[in-house]
Amino acid sequence: MSSNSGSRDITAAVVRGKEQPFVIEQARLRGPQDDEVLVKIVATGLCHTDLIVRDQYYPVPLPAVLGHEGAGIVEAVGPNVRELKAGDHVVLTYGQCGHCNPCRGGHGAYCRDFFALNFGGDDGHGHTAITDAQGQPLHDHFFAQSSFATFALAREINAIKVPDDAPLELLGPLGCGIQTGAGAVLNSLQVRSGSSFASYGAGAVGLSAVMAAKVAGATTIIAIDVVPSRLQLAMELGATHVVNSRETDVIEAVRAITGGGADFALESTGRPEVLSAGIEALGGLGMMGVVGAPKLGTTASFDVNNLLLGGRSIRGIVEGDSVPQVFIPQLVTLYQQGRFPFDRLVKFYPLEQINQAAEDSTRGITLKPILRIAA
Incomplete structure (x- = not known):
């Protein structure tokens, strides 16, 4: 060998x-x-x-x-x-x-x-x-x-x-990065047409998720970040709302925009406090996907009863759950069509x-x- x-x-x-x-x-x-x-x-x-x-x-x-x-x-x-x-x-x-x-x-x-x-x-x-x-x-x-x-x-x-x-x-x-964000939305969370989606982080992965949520037909798409230029780009790529978490209480903002909490959300920053806030801002039966990678051993906290009584769920996601031989060519086609x-x-x-x-x-x-x- x-x-x-x-x-x-x-x-x-x-x-x-x-x-x-x-x-x-x-x-x-x-x-x-x-x-x-x-x-x-x-x-x-x-x-x-x-x-x-x-x-x-x-x-x-x-x-x-x-x-x-x-x-x-x-x-x-x-x-x-x-x-x-x-x-x-x-x-x-x-x-x-x-x-x-x-x-x-x-x-x-x-x-x-x-x-x-x-x-x-x-x-x-x-x-x-x-x-x-x-x-x-x-x-x-x-x-x-x-x-x-x-x-x-x-x-x-x-x-x-x-x-x-x-x-x-x-x-x-x-x-990797683009298929992770897009695949989390389309494959793992299976964001539905007419649903609400929140992207915690508007980097390359988070913005890929925003674009994919638009492809999926989500009608409320929220991008959360601290960099104004990223939030502006998120609006251009399909977000219907943006939240600057340095200026606004994220949990209150997401609940207000969605009328009670997001149906789907994705955490791509790797910051445990952001993950905790995102879980808190889920609606009933809401699902949080986690792709942000912190140091090994990092822990996050959440209210167990909030998770339990609302039927909420947290899903770890690697590589957007994609079958690359199928999904990567699909993303190329979406790009060539101007949709991604x-x-x-x-x-x-x-x-x-x-x-x-x-x-x-x-x-x-x-x-x-x-x-x-x-x-």
Whole structure:
């Protein structure tokens, strides 16, 4: 499994230490084996998860090549690849084993080996595919791709073919952040036509949820944030109401707007106090989805009787509960129809400016950075 057959020189952004900046380095990547595909990366989205791993909120071993919203063109395939071929345009998404009960049931985001396959730093068997300029291994297989690089290896199951006429450099975030927000609304919560929906957080995930709620036919769509420019954009993307939580009591505002409480809500900030307030502002039989990822061990509190007597529920959601082979092409079609304009969230950076992109994302200047990688 560690053969260097078909290996090539690559350029990659490497994290070498906790809370340290990305370093652009020369490295070497082995060729594809088994059901793997080698992808020439055109562009990769920068996601909050990349940054919390850089800062070691999650215990991914370092040094590592991160990146998990890659989009590119298949360069070569392993001997057991069945459908993809060189030249195909693909979006890379999360890893899954494909054969445990959740995977077989169409819930690959809840794969029994999800953490090992996406955060383990190797192929699940202790092998890495990338070595640095000194020949030392770099941890990789991040979300089964490690796409902060000019080339990446993925498995056929997480390389999703998209139409050749779609703008490939734009599509990488559909593999994680955008599909998380949209999928939470359309797949997990199953927001209904005519219902009310509240998005706690108007970053890239929260605004993707706002756009999806509009697609779903929700008639009251509330965006909650502290950044006025984000709230303005939310109105342009489909929100019917906005709440600045620095200026207004969120629970009172959501109850007033919805006439008693939201039917559906999504928490994408990772802040436990925001989650608690969102649960309190649910209506009877309301459902709160949780996608914001804080540090491991973070707890939140809520009134148990408020949950019990109102028939309310809280749902943890990973990757928008999507079947990527189905859902990502659906999002591409919605975008091409003008019904899901996620390009409004994006700003492009060259790979060499990855640290600036990370800073702009952290400061809220850029909603969704995308790193252009191919010349």
